[in-house]
Amino acid sequence: MVDLNMEGMSLPAIFDKARRIHISASDASVDQDAVKKACGLLRKCEEMIGKLGLFSRNETNDEISTSSLKYILVPYYLGEFIEKTTAEDRIEILKASQAKLKEFVSFCGTMELVPDDELESSVQSTNGSTFADIRAKKIARFKRQKAAESKLLEIKEQKERRGRSTRASALSTPVEAGEDNLEDDDGEEEREAWLTTISLAICKALDLLEMLKKEEVMLSAIRDKQ
Structure with a gap:
C-alpha cells in the first residue's frame, strides 16, 4: 500500500523524500510501491513549484536562487520513475x-x-545525422557525464575534508580564522553541486530519451503487425 500523506509537508521535505527514493532505486528492479510513491511526491512538487512561481522562462540559471536549483530536476526524476512504471x-x-x-x-x-x-537533437529526428555525427555527439556527451561525475565526487571529498578540519579546529579554538567565510563557501559549493548534478542529469536524460524512442518505435511496429 502506497502512503502518500503529504499534508503539511513543505516543498523541500517532499522533494527530499522523492530524491531519497531516486537515489536508492535500483536500475535493475524497482519496487512498484516505491515508484508510485515517488511519482506522487514529484507530481506534488510540480504542483507546489507552479503555485510558488519558482521558475520563469525569462530567467537565466544565474537568476535562480541556489535553494531553488534542485527543483529543476523534478521532471527528470518523474520521467525516470514513469519509465519504471509497470503497465x-x-x-x-x-x-x-x-x-x-x-x-x-x-x-x-x-x-x-x-x-x-x-538541444537540437533532443527535439528533432536523427534521421538526417550521419553515423559520424551521432558517434561524435555520444562521445562528447560521455565526456561531459564523466566530468560531471568526477566534479561531484571532488565536491563531496572537499566537503568531507572541510568537515573533518572544522571539527578538529573546534577542539583547539572557539573561532578559527576565516570561519566567517564558511557559510559563503558552503553556498557556492552547494550551487556548483546542484548545477553539476543538473548537467549530469541532462546527459542521462538524453541517453534515456534515445533509448525510449527506439523502444517505442519497435513496440509500435510490432503492434501495427498484429
Missing part, C-alpha cells in the same frame, strides 16, 4: 516518460544549461 500499455508509458524528459531538457536549454547541438 499494460508500455507505449503510453514510454510516451509519458519521454514527455517529462523533454520538458526537463527543454527547460534546461532555456536556462542555457544544454549544449546547442544536444
